[in-house]
Amino acid sequence: MNPTITLRRSLLYVPGDRPEMLAPAGPRGQAKAAQRGADGLILNLEDAVAPARKELARQTVARALATADFGVAEVIVRVNPLATDTGYLDLLSIMPNAPAAVLLPKVTTVEEVRFAAWTVERLEGLHGLPAGRTKIMCMIESAAGILAAPEIAACHPRVAALLFGAADFSAETGCTRTPDGRALLYATSRLVLAARSAGIDVIDAPHMKLDDAKGLARGAQMARELGFDGKSAIHPAQIAAINAAFSPSQEQIAWARRVIETLTGQPGADLGAAVLDGQLIEAPHLTRARRILALAEATAADSW
Numbered sequence: 001m002n003p004t005i006t007l008r009r010s011l012l013y014v015p016g017d018r019p020e021m022l023a024p025a026g027p028r029g030q031a032k033a034a035q036r037g038a039d040g041l042i043l044n045l046e047d048a049v050a051p052a053r054k055e056l057a058r059q060t061v062a063r064a065l066a067t068a069d070f071g072v073a074e075v076i077v078r079v080n081p082l083a084t085d086t087g088y089l090d091l092l093s094i095m096p097n098a099p100a101a102v103l104l105p106k107v108t109t110v111e112e113v114r115f116a117a118w119t120v121e122r123l124e125g126l127h128g129l130p131a132g133r134t135k136i137m138c139m140i141e142s143a144a145g146i147l148a149a150p151e152i153a154a155c156h157p158r159v160a161a162l163l164f165g166a167a168d169f170s171a172e173t174g175c176t177r178t179p180d181g182r183a184l185l186y187a188t189s190r191l192v193l194a195a196r197s198a199g200i201d202v203i204d205a206p207h208m209k210l211d212d213a214k215g216l217a218r219g220a221q222m223a224r225e226l227g228f229d230g231k232s233a234i235h236p237a238q239i240a241a242i243n244a245a246f247s248p249s250q251e252q253i254a255w256a257r258r259v260i261e262t263l264t265g266q267p268g269a270d271l272g273a274a275v276l277d278g279q280l281i282e283a284p285h286l287t288r289a290r291r292i293l294a295l296a297e298a299t300a301a302d303s304w
Contacts, residue, residue, distance in 0.1 A: 004294065005291075005294045005295050005297075005298040006074070006160075006201070006298075007039040007074075007230075007295075007298050007299065008039050008040055008074070008161065008201050008203060008229050008230045009039050009229070009230040009231075009242060009243050009245075009246035009247065009299075010037070010038045010039050010040070010230055010231065010232075010233055010238075010239045010242040010243050010246070011038060011039065011040040011041070011042050011074075011076065011163075011203055011230060011231075011232045011233065012033065012036060012038035012040070012041050012042065012232070012233045012234075012236065012239060013042045013044050013048065013078075013206070013232060013233065013234050014033045014041050014042065014043050014044060015044050015048045015049060015057070016043050016044050016045045016048075016049055016057030016058070016060055016061045016077075017049050017050075017053040017056050017057040017060060018060075019060050020032065021033045022043070022060060022061070022063075022064035022068055023068070024068065024069065030068075030069045030070065030071050031064060031068040031069060031070055033070075033073075033236075034068075034069070034070040034071045034073045035071075036236035036239055037236075037239045037240065037243065038073060038233065038236075038239050039073065039074060039230065039243070040073055040074035040075070040076055040100075041070060041073050041074070041075055041076065042076045042077075042078050042103060042232065043061045043064065043065075043075065043076070043077045043078070043099075044057075044078045045057050045058060045061060045077065045078060045079055045080055045090050046078050046079065046080050046105050047105070054080070054086055058089065058090055058093045058094075059093075061077060061093075061094060062093045062094055062096075062097065065077075065094060065097035065098075065099055066096075066097045074100045074101070075099045075100050075101075076099060076100060076101040076102070076103050076137060077090070077094050077099045077101075077102055077103065078103040078105060078139070079091055079094070079102055079103070079104065079105070080105065081104075081105055081106060082104070082112065082115060082116055082119070083112075088119075091116075091119060091120070091123065092123070095120065095123035095124070095127060095129075095134070096123075096127045098124070098127075098129050098133050098134050099134060100134065100135060101134060101135040101136060101137050101160060101161075102116065102120060102134060102135075102136055102137070103136075103137045103138075103139060103163065104116055104136060104137070104138050104139060105139045105141070105165075106139060106141055106142060106145070106165075106168070107138040107139060107140060107145055107152055108142055108144040108145045108148060109144075109148060109152075110148070110151050110152055110155035110156075113136060113138060113152055113155050113156055113159060114155060114156055116136055117136055117156045117158045117159075120134050120136065120158065132157070132158065134158075135158050135159070135160035135161075136156065136158040136159050136160065137159070137160055137161040137162070137163060138152055138153075138159060138161075138162050138163070139163050139165050140152070140162050140163065140164055140165065140169075140191060141164070141165025141166075141167075141168035141169050142165075142168060142169060142172050143169070143172060143173055145169075146169070146186075146187045146190055146191065147190075149162060149190055149191055149194035149195075150190075150193070150194040150197060150198075152194070153194040153195050153197065153198035153200055154194075154197065154198040159198070159200055160200055160201065161195070161200055161201040161202065161203055161229075162191050162194060162195050162200065162201075162202045162203070163202075163203045163205075163232060164187070164188060164191055164202075164203065164204055164205045165205060166184060166205035167205070167208065169184070169187060170183070170184070179215060179218065179219075180222075181219070181222050188204070188223070188226055188228075189226065192226055192227040192228060196227065201229040201230070202227070202228050202229055203228060203229060203230045203231060203232055204219070204220075204223035204228045204230070204231040204232070205231070205232065206231065206232045206233055206234045206238070207219050207220075207231075207233075207234075207238065208234065210234070210235050210237070210238075213241065216238055216241050216242070217241050217245065219231070220241060220242050220244075220245035220246065221245050223245075224245050224246055228246075229246070230242065230246050231245070231246070247295070247296075247299045248292045248295050248296045248299070252292050253292060253293065253296050255289070255292075256288075256289035256290070256292040256293050256296075257289075257293070258276060259276060259281055259285050259286060259288075259289040260286065260289050260290065260293070262274045262276050262281065263281065263285075263286050264286070
């Protein structure tokens with residue numbers, strides 16, 4: 001049986017103070033941002049919103065959660081740090097209409113996550129919402145966050161994903177980002193290992209150059225090869241390339257089917273090992289094949 005996959009190939013940041021992006025548009029009446037093809041939308045109340053516009057953003061996002069049609073897109077709200085009044089007000093405002101997930105910024109300790117989970121749980125109860133409905137995602141964007149990532153990923157059942165914040169991490173550490181990603185390799189590898197160990201998703205940082213299609217494609221492919229589940233986006237024009245990079249190719253799908261057929265489709269299967277195209281295949285190959293087919297099925301369902 002193939003595992004269940006929640007598609008998070010592309011997560012598009014949407015500034016919370018942009019009502020026009022969250023208003024219904026087009027023949028389907030969906031929010032404009034939901035028509036861009038991203039698997040998820042991050043309605044942003046944090047860094048992308050100027051202090052003078054925080055209240056406008058909070059009201060806009062709360063209204064959109066209550067009234068807008070986001071289609072199949074996963075709706076995530078990035079709040080301000082919960083240690084601040086701004087962040088706590090964000091959470092109080094959005095929870096009556098239960099987003100799919102709350103994205104915590106600049107996470108460095110498990111205590112921050114546990115406090116957020118405790119607060120979300122009580123707000124669910126206050127508003128009569130199903131327990132556990134709203135997940136928590138954690139932005140890891142500092143040296144302390146990277147070092148604590150394994151503990152953060154595993155600290156609470158609500159934690160669904162880690163997201164890398166490369167810009168803040170690079171600014172803090174002083175590393176120089178290069179096209180081959182070598183300066184961030186330890187940080188990104190540690191995030192992938194932390195997420196995999198906890199059984200959650202991990203999302204790469206956005207590509208900040210809007211007129212660099214080749215760089216975007218290269219970065220998305222490197223992230224896929226490293227083990228990331230997806231990549232965040234700062235502009236709708238980036239979504240197609242990201243989705244393509246994190247979707248299985250026809251060659252991969254064909255390989256996965258042949259692996260499953262070889263190891264489980266024979267009389268008296270399951271086989272512990274077999275030879276396919278001159279290569280030994282075993283249980284790890286079967287696990288990978290099933291994940292590829294689950295991702296292909298989820299991608300096909302999302303396209304309808």
